[in-house]
Every structure is written in C-alpha cells, then in structure tokens.
Amino acid sequence: MYEEALATGGKIFAVAPMIDWTDTRCRFLHRQLSSHALLYTEMIVADAIIYGQRDKLLGYHAAEHPVALQLGGSDPGKLSEAVKIASGYGYDEINLNVGCPSDRVQSGTFGACLMREPETVARCVASMKAVTTVPVTVKCRIGVDDQEPETVLPDFISKVVEAGADAVWVHARKAWLQGLSPKENRDVPPLDYELVYRMKQDNPGIFIGINGGITDLDQAEAHLKHMDGVMLGRAAYHNTSILADVDHSIYGKPAQDADWMALRDTMMEYARDYIAKGGRLNHVTRHMVGLFQGMPGARRFRQILSSDATKPGAGPEVITAAFAAINFDIADSNIAV
Structure with a gap:
C-alpha cells in the first residue's frame, strides 16, 4: 500500500x-x-x-x-x-x-x-x-x-x-x-x-x-x-x-450522485443483524448523526436518531424515519459527490 x-x-x-x-x-x-x-x-x-x-x-x-x-x-x-x-x-x-x-x-x-x-x-x-x-x-x-x-x-x-x-x-x-x-x-x-x-x-x-x-x-x-x-x-x-x-x-474516480436510499437500506439491514446478535440500535445510529450537516431536515434527522434510537426495543424503522426528514432533492444539489 x-x-x-x-x-x-x-x-x-x-x-x-x-x-x-x-x-x-x-x-x-x-x-x-x-x-x-x-x-x-x-x-x-x-x-x-x-x-x-x-x-x-x-x-x-x-x-x-x-x-x-x-x-x-x-x-x-x-x-x-x-x-x-x-x-x-x-x-x-x-x-x-x-x-x-x-x-x-x-x-x-x-x-x-x-x-x-x-x-x-x-x-x-x-x-x-x-x-x-x-x-x-x-x-x-x-x-x-x-x-x-x-x-x-x-x-x-x-x-x-x-x-x-x-x-x-x-x-x-x-x-x-x-x-x-x-x-x-x-x-x-x-x-x-x-x-x-x-x-x-x-x-x-x-x-x-x-x-x-x-x-x-x-x-x-x-x-x-x-x-x-x-x-x-x-x-x-x-x-x-x-x-x-x-x-x-482524492482518488480520481468518476463523479456520481450518492445513493442515499441505498445507504439507508444498507444501514437498516446492518442494524437489524446487529440487534439480532444482542446489540442496541443506538450503537449503530450514534455514528450516523453527522450525515447531512447543513441540509434541510438535518436537525430533525439528528433528533430522531439521538432520541428514538435509544428507546427500549428500537429497531431499524427509526433509520427510515430519520432519512424521511431529509429533503434529498436539495441535499443532492448541495453535497458534491
């Protein structure tokens, strides 16, 4: 390397x-x-x-x-x-x-x-x-x-x-x-x-x-x-x-729009597997609150992940709710990917 x-x-x-x-x-x-x-x-x-x-x-x-x-x-x-x-x-x-x-x-x-x-x-x-x-x-x-x-x-x-x-x-x-x-x-x-x-x-x-x-x-x-x-x-x-x-x-790869829905689905699947093994949802979602800084809905996104994910029995649906708070049409125009 x-x-x-x-x-x-x-x-x-x-x-x-x-x-x-x-x-x-x-x-x-x-x-x-x-x-x-x-x-x-x-x-x-x-x-x-x-x-x-x-x-x-x-x-x-x-x-x-x-x-x-x-x-x-x-x-x-x-x-x-x-x-x-x-x-x-x-x-x-x-x-x-x-x-x-x-x-x-x-x-x-x-x-x-x-x-x-x-x-x-x-x-x-x-x-x-x-x-x-x-x-x-x-x-x-x-x-x-x-x-x-x-x-x-x-x-x-x-x-x-x-x-x-x-x-x-x-x-x-x-x-x-x-x-x-x-x-x-x-x-x-x-x-x-x-x-x-x-x-x-x-x-x-x-x-x-x-x-x-x-x-x-x-x-x-x-x-x-x-x-x-x-x-x-x-x-x-x-x-x-x-x-x-x-x-x-940095690496010169072709520019492409981020697939935020694919990210959502991947993290939901990952969280589901982690919970099934005895983990808690917020152990996963606490690392996600930094997504979408400055984007419309980002504050609500953080609130959902920070509060709902810590509740007893919280599951991957919390990630769905958090992503639903973001206006991705505007987000994609502001995050260079």
Whole structure:
C-alpha cells in the first residue's frame, strides 16, 4: 500500500483513529461512503488484546477493508504478541499510537509521551515488523511540552524508519502533557504544517502523511500537493457526508450522485443483524448523526436518531424515519459527490 503509493505518486486519504468513535459500526458506515479511504480502529492497548476479549476487540465486518489496527503500548514484547494475535484477523496495517495525550495513556507510558523516547518506539516498531507481513506505521505529534519540534521530529522520524516503519502519520501539533486536557490538545497548540511539509521534502523516499485541523476535502487536496497522505479526524465524523466525495476528489474516480436510499437500506439491514446478535440500535445510529450537516431536515434527522434510537426495543424503522426528514432533492444539489 505505502510502497505502491510512493512508487506511483498515489495519495492516501485516511479517517483518523478516534477513541470511542471509530469502532467497527462507525467504520462500516464510512465504508459505504468511500470505497478507497483507509479506515482505522480506535486505539487498542496491547494488554487488552493479550488478556481481554479478542473477538470483541478485534472483530470487524469484511466490508471495512482497507482497515488498519492502531495499537497502544511501549513494551516491544507485548506489542509483538498483540500483533501475532491480531494477524489472524486480517488487518491491512498495524499502527502504533505515539500521539494520544490523555492522562490514561500517559500513566501507561505510551501515546504522546513516547515522543520523548524515540529509541523505545524504534524497538517497538522493530518487534512488530518481525512478526507481521503487513505495513507497520507510526502516528505521532511534532513534539511534546518543551521539546523543540524542529530538532525532535526529524530525529524521531529517522529512528522509526530505520527500525522498519513503512509510514509516519504526523499530527501537526505539539501535545502539552502538562496543563492541557486531551480536548484542548486537539485545538490549543498551534498547527505547524510547514514543519511537516519540510519533513516530507527532506525524506522523499519515506511515506509521510499529515493530520490535524483539516476540516474539508479542499484543504485535504491542498495538503496532498506537499504530502503523501492526508488524515481527517473529527471533520469526517461530525460531517460524515464529505466522505461521499473522497473517491472522486482524492482518488480520481468518476463523479456520481450518492445513493442515499441505498445507504439507508444498507444501514437498516446492518442494524437489524446487529440487534439480532444482542446489540442496541443506538450503537449503530450514534455514528450516523453527522450525515447531512447543513441540509434541510438535518436537525430533525439528528433528533430522531439521538432520541428514538435509544428507546427500549428500537429497531431499524427509526433509520427510515430519520432519512424521511431529509429533503434529498436539495441535499443532492448541495453535497458534491
């Protein structure tokens, strides 16, 4: 995937791993809108895979491919064990989280605090590469706290690539582990896209993708003039319909109108199967509220999914009612697909 992109000049668009959001139900929805976007799991801690409910943590729908598993950890042995376990689930990539700034992650000595320990990250990458044939990648920040990104980031990239990393995805902000909450770390530290661009200029043979503060596909395309890949996070979740234009805008596929009724029917069938297996409707529909942002009826659409889907015994008919609130004649004229 990454080797081919570098060889052909192809670009990769990805939806970022987001804790509590990009679960298998979310990814199934996103895949209905884009056939080519690279999707990521939530971060899953290596210990959870080794000692926890593996099928629940690692299982997913076959339609989700290409899909990457993001791991959290700092112990090379545990990470390699987690990768060996995950190999049976057929993920297309294994990614190591070196960017999450939450207190929980810091207490486990992984996530963004590992920006201070590039040698540890390199050992982790090497141990993961040794037990898998799929790409092993790293998602990082430009630095943490009082680190100087101009010095830290080049050294970090050099070490993880030397250890075997197939790609580096860079969130173009520092993480302030002292003084800022995880939410504030998504917005407060200033973005430094130019630094990340320079990392790509200095490393033409390494796949480097960019993440952070990107809100639409126009911005994504602008970044791809400089970078090998672009990754959207909250924008792709809160304004989900923009994913319907990814295949055309990013991958050059023929433009076509989105078939919203087909999406409705697919999600109803998916929800019906999920409920039959013991799940609840709102576990599916909570990921759908970002559809149709700004379209006539979108507010009512969100209200129906947010309230009716949580009621005892709620079934797929709630999805029908929600879609009926949207004026699709106007929606199709406003959503570029």
